[in-house]
Amino acid sequence: MRIVFLRPLRAAGPVLLTALLTLLLLQALLPAATALAMGELVGRVRGVPGEELWQAVLWPLLAFTGLLLGTHLLECLTEPLDFLARARADGDHRRRLLLRAASTPTLEVLERPGTRQLLRTAAADPENWTERKPSDGAVAQLRLLCAAVGFGASAVVLAGYAWWAVPVLVVPAVALRVHFGRSISAFVRRWLAGTGAWDQMMVWASALASGGAGKDVRVFGLGEWMVGRMRHHLLEMFEPVWREHIRHLWRCLAHGAVVLAVLLCVFVPAASSAAGGESTVAAATAALSAGWSLFTLAEYCDPRDVVGARACLEATAELERLLPVRPAAGAADLAEGPFTVRFEDVSFRYPGTDRTVLDRLDLEIAPGELLAIVGMNGAGKSTLIKLLAGLYTPTSGRITAGGTDLADLGPETWRRHVSMVFQDFVRYELSAAENVVLGRADRPRDEQALARAAADAGLSPVLQRLPAGWDTPLARSRTGGVDLSGGQWQQIVLARALYAVHSGAGLLVLDEPTAHLDVRTEFDVFARLARRRGDTGVVLISHRLSTVRQADRIVLLDGGRITEQGTHDELMALGGTYAEMFHIQAERFRRGYDDRLDGPPDDRPGTATTQGESA
Numbered sequence: 001m002r003i004v005f006l007r008p009l010r011a012a013g014p015v016l017l018t019a020l021l022t023l024l025l026l027q028a029l030l031p032a033a034t035a036l037a038m039g040e041l042v043g044r045v046r047g048v049p050g051e052e053l054w055q056a057v058l059w060p061l062l063a064f065t066g067l068l069l070g071t072h073l074l075e076c077l078t079e080p081l082d083f084l085a086r087a088r089a090d091g092d093h094r095r096r097l098l099l100r101a102a103s104t105p106t107l108e109v110l111e112r113p114g115t116r117q118l119l120r121t122a123a124a125d126p127e128n129w130t131e132r133k134p135s136d137g138a139v140a141q142l143r144l145l146c147a148a149v150g151f152g153a154s155a156v157v158l159a160g161y162a163w164w165a166v167p168v169l170v171v172p173a174v175a176l177r178v179h180f181g182r183s184i185s186a187f188v189r190r191w192l193a194g195t196g197a198w199d200q201m202m203v204w205a206s207a208l209a210s211g212g213a214g215k216d217v218r219v220f221g222l223g224e225w226m227v228g229r230m231r232h233h234l235l236e237m238f239e240p241v242w243r244e245h246i247r248h249l250w251r252c253l254a255h256g257a258v259v260l261a262v263l264l265c266v267f268v269p270a271a272s273s274a275a276g277g278e279s280t281v282a283a284a285t286a287a288l289s290a291g292w293s294l295f296t297l298a299e300y301c302d303p304r305d306v307v308g309a310r311a312c313l314e315a316t317a318e319l320e321r322l323l324p325v326r327p328a329a330g331a332a333d334l335a336e337g338p339f340t341v342r343f344e345d346v347s348f349r350y351p352g353t354d355r356t357v358l359d360r361l362d363l364e365i366a367p368g369e370l371l372a373i374v375g376m377n378g379a380g381k382s383t384l385i386k387l388l389a390g391l392y393t394p395t396s397g398r399i400t401a402g403g404t405d406l407a408d409l410g411p412e413t414w415r416r417h418v419s420m421v422f423q424d425f426v427r428y429e430l431s432a433a434e435n436v437v438l439g440r441a442d443r444p445r446d447e448q449a450l451a452r453a454a455a456d457a458g459l460s461p462v463l464q465r466l467p468a469g470w471d472t473p474l475a476r477s478r479t480g481g482v483d484l485s486g487g488q489w490q491q492i493v494l495a496r497a498l499y500a501v502h503s504g505a506g507l508l509v510l511d512e513p514t515a516h517l518d519v520r521t522e523f524d525v526f527a528r529l530a531r532r533r534g535d536t537g538v539v540l541i542s543h544r545l546s547t548v549r550q551a552d553r554i555v556l557l558d559g560g561r562i563t564e565q566g567t568h569d570e571l572m573a574l575g576g577t578y579a580e581m582f583h584i585q586a587e588r589f590r591r592g593y594d595d596r597l598d599g600p601p602d603d604r605p606g607t608a609t610t611q612g613e614s615a
């Protein structure tokens, strides 16, 4: 894969980049200029009477002093510009990467294990010394280019004083640089080969330090065992690294010996020819200085930066290939007003698996209908609503809304019309209000919709207890923040989905939205939802059949197909799997085992069939 290391630096902007390049170039040219100034200085001293010496050396001395000061000044100026250019380049890299990852229309590609690893490598967030940010590679390449110019300048100065020394020094300097780069690559590869063991070591390290596993560590006395596992994985990773380290050390010593031998090959003849009067001391001094700079310039760029950044940039290039850019809004849009959603002969398999989760399924969700989907664990209920959300596309068949295929609507258009509560919802460390208005983050905050969503989700008593009401951060780690209980979080997430509905979404999908709620709150929330849903279609997945029975229609999913459907009473009369599940839950409740069916007295299965609403 062809990697253009300098590309990330485009984000630094032309002015900053030109300034940085100029400074780096000047720094690279300093050794050649210093060699010239030294030669000139020493040359002026020779044969000048004492009283004229000061006059003779004044200008070369000033030039030499200027070069020394210039070295320091250039370093001071380069550092902040270098920092700024790197920050801009890496910031831009991360922004592009995260936007790309967040813009995939479906989750399919993100869920592949390979993609996750690529995202981690491309994240420009080094976790060990082998990893580098894109800016490290880019600046290293920039330095390499400047070093090549400086190298050429030093070679020219050297040729001016001792042409024969040029091949004697240049060839080994370049060869040693290439060899050193290869040695570093081998070292990095050895490190990377051990990252699996490192990850395993980190599992135990974080378990030992975490509060969650801390209980197991104490109860089962796992401390020593875990430390032993850590040590095992640590040695698994580091023993080969240490061996490579020793080899690298020997290589460095060998390099030093070669540099010394090569320099002596030039210095000794240069010094002896100056001593013998065949050349001047000035020529010897300049030649020695320029010759030495050839080797120091070879270190102007750290090969680790290039090798480390290569992995990051290769992962980025691979992600650019894998992750499609943000799709343009679909050409079609839904007509204003209520719409019907249809699953037409839909089958689905998760990518990389051969199990058919949904099998030629047909289903219709009418506007204003409260549809419940039930089924055993793993029946495909959550999968069905992920397809409905457009997070996956059907393997075959199609899903339509208002007669238009979701694929033609495009994910961005469709998501304005649908609102969801997922089983595994995310707790954002934001204020209560910010958490709710995320339901329509693309619009300005709508106070009326916010108040209605809070009332419908039964959130008002929770808000009253929050120290700063809507503005309270929902994380104890933030100043003035609080931690909510699981049920209270569920109400926040429900309010978020309802906020989207009050802002125009025509379909509300709830996957186990009340699993953490107490019975009274759940009953109130559903009573309000049933009463106020208007034209909004509601799809509800719940294992609590006392909640489900309020639905207009109940659909039983089994083996990826709908095997039963009807109202609660119809399904009970049918005496099939739904009725069996309901009886089992009722029996467990009667024996006091299961809290899933407990509810207001008139709501308990087996005790009453009518629904009441509480205020």
Ligand SMILES: Nc1ncnc2c1ncn2[C@@H]1O[C@H](COP(=O)(O)OP(=O)(O)OP(=O)(O)O)[C@@H](O)[C@H]1O
Binding pocket: 111, 350, 353, 357, 375, 376, 377, 378, 379, 380, 381, 382, 383, 384
């Ligand atoms: N991301 C995924 N990749 C591969 N298989 C998956 C993925 N998510 C779910 N599955 C599989 O799809 C099947 C249906 O899962 P799904 O979560 O839809 O069931 P469910 O009816 O919602 O179950 P539950 O009641 O336990 O929540 C299961 O066999 C599950 O292992």
